[in-house]
Amino acid sequence: MSRKQYVRVRGVAERYDVVPSTIWRWANDKRYSRLNFPKPKKPGPNTSAWDEDELDAYDALREAVAAEA
Secondary structure, X not given: OOOOOEEEHHHHHHHHOOOHHHHHHHHHOHHXXXXXXXXXXXXXXXXXXXXXXXXXXXXXXXXHHHHHO
């Protein structure tokens, strides 16, 4: 069984070529939750990170929507 991979906010920001505050806005803004942007997990008391599998699923959904347009 493989271990879950998590990405911290800076890594997510680099992935989408935005600043970390944009990632937090996407995670907390209801407009982005309708687009299924993943919510961060709390692997530790002072740590937030995103599940890499959920980010991959989000990317696949964005690509599918873009292909339909």
